[in-house]
Amino acid sequence: MLNIHNLQAGIEGRKILKGINLEIKAGEVHAIMGPNGSGKSTLASVLAGKQIYEVTDGSVDFLGKNLLELSPEARAAEGLFLAFQYPIEIPGLSTTNFVKTAINEVRKYRGQEPLDAVSFLKMMKQKMALMNIDQSLLSRPLNEGFSGGEKKRNEIFQMAMLEPKLAILDETDSGLDIDAIRIVSNGVNKLRNKDNAVLVVTHYQRLLDYIVPDFVHVLYNGRIVKSGTKELALELEERGYDFIKHEVSVEEEV
Amino acid sequence: MPTETFKREKKDSLNEISTIEKTVLSDYKYGFVTDIESDEAPVGINEDIVRFISAKKNEPEWMLDWRLKAYRQWCKMSGDEPKWANLKYPPINYQDIIYYSAPKQKIKPNNLDEIDPELRKTFEKLGISLNEQKRLTGVAVDAVIDSISIGTSFKEQLAELGIIFCSMSEAIQEHPDLVRKYLSTVVPVTDNYFAALNAAVFSDGSFCYIPKGVRCPMELSTYFRINAENTGQFERTLIVADEGSYVSYLEGCTAPMRDENQLHAAVVELIAMENAEIKYSTVQNWYPGDKNGVGGIYNFVTKRGICQGANSKISWTQVETGSAITWKYPSVILKGDNSVGEFYSVAVTNNYQQADTGTKMQHLGKNTKSRIVSKGISAGFSNNSYRGLVHVSRKANNARNFSQCDSLLLGDKCGAHTFPYIEVRNKSALVEHEATTSKIGEDQIFYCNQRGIDTETAVALIVNGFAKEVMNQLPMEFAVEAQKLLAISLEGSVG
Numbered sequence: 001m002l003n004i005h006n007l008q009a010g011i012e013g014r015k016i017l018k019g020i021n022l023e024i025k026a027g028e029v030h031a032i033m034g035p036n037g038s039g040k041s042t043l044a045s046v047l048a049g050k051q052i053y054e055v056t057d058g059s060v061d062f063l064g065k066n067l068l069e070l071s072p073e074a075r076a077a078e079g080l081f082l083a084f085q086y087p088i089e090i091p092g093l094s095t096t097n098f099v100k101t102a103i104n105e106v107r108k109y110r111g112q113e114p115l116d117a118v119s120f121l122k123m124m125k126q127k128m129a130l131m132n133i134d135q136s137l138l139s140r141p142l143n144e145g146f147s148g149g150e151k152k153r154n155e156i157f158q159m160a161m162l163e164p165k166l167a168i169l170d171e172t173d174s175g176l177d178i179d180a181i182r183i184v185s186n187g188v189n190k191l192r193n194k195d196n197a198v199l200v201v202t203h204y205q206r207l208l209d210y211i212v213p214d215f216v217h218v219l220y221n222g223r224i225v226k227s228g229t230k231e232l233a234l235e236l237e238e239r240g241y242d243f244i245k246h247e248v249s250v251e252e253e254v
Numbered sequence: 255m256p257t258e259t260f261k262r263e264k265k266d267s268l269n270e271i272s273t274i275e276k277t278v279l280s281d282y283k284y285g286f287v288t289d290i291e292s293d294e295a296p297v298g299i300n301e302d303i304v305r306f307i308s309a310k311k312n313e314p315e316w317m318l319d320w321r322l323k324a325y326r327q328w329c330k331m332s333g334d335e336p337k338w339a340n341l342k343y344p345p346i347n348y349q350d351i352i353y354y355s356a357p358k359q360k361i362k363p364n365n366l367d368e369i370d371p372e373l374r375k376t377f378e379k380l381g382i383s384l385n386e387q388k389r390l391t392g393v394a395v396d397a398v399i400d401s402i403s404i405g406t407s408f409k410e411q412l413a414e415l416g417i418i419f420c421s422m423s424e425a426i427q428e429h430p431d432l433v434r435k436y437l438s439t440v441v442p443v444t445d446n447y448f449a450a451l452n453a454a455v456f457s458d459g460s461f462c463y464i465p466k467g468v469r470c471p472m473e474l475s476t477y478f479r480i481n482a483e484n485t486g487q488f489e490r491t492l493i494v495a496d497e498g499s500y501v502s503y504l505e506g507c508t509a510p511m512r513d514e515n516q517l518h519a520a521v522v523e524l525i526a527m528e529n530a531e532i533k534y535s536t537v538q539n540w541y542p543g544d545k546n547g548v549g550g551i552y553n554f555v556t557k558r559g560i561c562q563g564a565n566s567k568i569s570w571t572q573v574e575t576g577s578a579i580t581w582k583y584p585s586v587i588l589k590g591d592n593s594v595g596e597f598y599s600v601a602v603t604n605n606y607q608q609a610d611t612g613t614k615m616q617h618l619g620k621n622t623k624s625r626i627v628s629k630g631i632s633a634g635f636s637n638n639s640y641r642g643l644v645h646v647s648r649k650a651n652n653a654r655n656f657s658q659c660d661s662l663l664l665g666d667k668c669g670a671h672t673f674p675y676i677e678v679r680n681k682s683a684l685v686e687h688e689a690t691t692s693k694i695g696e697d698q699i700f701y702c703n704q705r706g707i708d709t710e711t712a713v714a715l716i717v718n719g720f721a722k723e724v725m726n727q728l729p730m731e732f733a734v735e736a737q738k739l740l741a742i743s744l745e746g747s748v749g
Contacts, residue, residue, distance in 0.1 A: 048700075048704050049703070049704075050700055051696075051700070052696075071703070071708075072700060072703035072704055073703045073704075073706050073707060073708045073709075075704075076703070076704055076705055076706035077706045081704075082704050084701065084704075088695075088697050088698050088700075088701035090698055090701075090702075090716055090719055091719055091720060092718070092719030092720055092721070092722040092723070093715055093716065093718070093722075097715075098702075098705070098715065099705075101707055101715060102702075102705035102706050102707055105705075105706045105707045105708065105711060106706035109706065158705065
């Protein structure tokens with residue numbers, strides 16, 4: 001589904017990603033972990049197409065298309081979803097109106113007719129029940145005055161509505177208490193199936209207790225320096241990132 | 255499609271223009287000219303021109319005297335053109351303007367079916383059908399082109415309720431007593447430079463009288479269109495809502511694209527008697543000039559209402575997207591006890607447009623309330639100023655005012671300014687003022703992009719969200735139109 005080859009990117013001439021290689025297949029959950037400043041959020045942003053980052057080398061294939069050649073909205077329409085670490089506020093615009101616009105724009109891209117009001121409401125009701133989210137939250141202006149937990153739940157609700165092929169969760173656990181993490185994770189798990197994939201970007205292992213990954217990758221200094229199964233996450237939790245830093249520096253000396 | 259989008263982005267980065275800036279570059283959709291012969295006054299202004307206009311309209315002597323008085327007053331005011339607004343423009347040469355221009359119609363239409371097909375087509379192109387069967391139900395229209403009204407729909411149906419809705423010229427002929435009684439009682443001839451000029455040379459506009467206890471069953475609206483070259487449009491509107499009546503009124507305006515600036519100086523007067531309510535909505539979309547600030551309408555307008563009787567209410571709602579220069583302060587004199595004044599405004603400036611707009615709320619009666627909600631949106635190289643005065647007089651016990659002025663900036667080359675003045679002479683007054691300034695961020699745009707929404711649509715969503723509180727005040731049919739207009743005003747050449 002997603003094939004990243006030697007991806008290099010940076011901002012204002014400063015290199016952040018120094019050659020990322022990663023393959024994600026349908027039905028899989030991958031986790032990217034790493035210390036602060038290792039490039040985790042940059043990777044998520046580059047995949048979504050944030051323009052302040054400049055891609056200097058490498059390629060990304062997404063469902064047979066050259067992802068890097070697509071505009072951010074085309075990437076979304078092709079089925080890529082980013083759950084933001086810091087969801088953005090838009091005063092005066094309700095989540096409902098926002099999501100309806102998004103769905104219809106995506107449908108337009110795919111050459112489909114816009115969803116009529118009845119079908120949209122039916123779909124929304126169904127996803128609201130699935131995500132255990134309240135109508136009142138969706139009528140409020142998008143993310144404005146939302147608590148940390150509400151913002152993240154709203155992200156996952158949008159994901160449920162847009163039904164992406166690949167969902168990237170950027171530090172979705174940051175700023176959440178344990179109950180909120182459980183609610184958000186349950187939402188993500190309900191959306192998993194054999195045709196879609198999830199890329200979880202996180203600093204802490206605790207989220208992976210709820211969204212259990214098939215593969216764990218450690219990102220350090222712009223490269224994936226170690227890959228493994230979910231046990232790797234537990235090892236990191238126990239030993240901290242220092243042992244990785246140590247291993248890398250030993251390797252570099254060799 | 256994907257590859258095209260990519261090419262576009264590449265080009266953007268080459269041009270070093272941010273996506274937001276690209277998005278706000280707009281195209282004006284109403285810039286066409288109707289090719290129709292017109293009957294014009296000679297260029298310039300003097301007493302003979304005033305007499306010419308009055309004679310053209312076959313006015314009674316009292317009207318001519320009134321005009322001449324205004325003209326002489328205006329001459330005395332020369333040099334008194336207001337300079338205090340936050341606007342920059344070269345001096346206007348008042349002798350270069352044609353003060354009267356009427357499209358020549360072969361016959362004088364007796365009813366709407368006889369209107370010159372060219373003119374009918376003009377209004378149809380603007381989305382205004384003068385054909386009553388095709389009109390939105392519940393909206394009566396008075397169509398004004400350059401200096402004259404060419405037709406008013408639903409007149410007979412309204413007359414059955416005693417409602418008078420016609421052009422000002424017709425009102426002077428048919429209802430002289432009413433006109434004489436109320437004309438210039440709210441905006442005196444000497445009120446200001448532009449009001450005096452208007453009184454001297456105004457050529458048409460709408461007149462509306464709602465009798466006691468009548469709730470006007472449909473929206474009344476006037477559509478103003480400037481067509482001829484080098485002309486100014488000076489219309490005058492007067493609305494009187496007698497005791498216990500209600501009316502909702504809407505005006506819209508457009509003009510062709512021309513390289514020279516054209517002057518528009520209107521006066522609107524509203525009078526609400528005891529327990530009466532007037533709701534006045536404006537969607538102003540005069541030609542704003544091109545991307546380099548060439549051309550466009552100079553819009554100097556005096557709008558004022560008086561809550562004459564107790565428990566009366568006047569509400570102004572305006573969506574201002576056009577004009578090169580906007581100078582406009584729809585105000586309410588709260589004379590009756592318990593009267594209410596409201597001002598809801600969205601002003602959009604783009605490219606090199608300048609707007610200095612706001613309101614005056616003058617609290618004279620007891621327990622009077624006013625509410626001001628102003629939303630300024632600036633883009634391009636434009637400047638957008640809110641200017642407001644809340645005045646509470648000595649006898650206005652328990653006056654209340656709430657003002658909220660929000661500014662939204664698109665890009666970093668535009669300006670937003672707020673000039674709120676508060677004068678309180680009574681200790682029991684409660685006056686609140688809130689103001690915010692925000693910027694459409696690349697982050698907001700990217701968030702929308704990531705959900706599949708392109709930048710143009712994203713800007714429209716954000717702007718409409720920002721303006722929502724004001725848009726909600728518009729009558730339903732027009733709210734949708736106004737939303738589209740906001741999007742168009744900020745629409746880019748992208749895509």
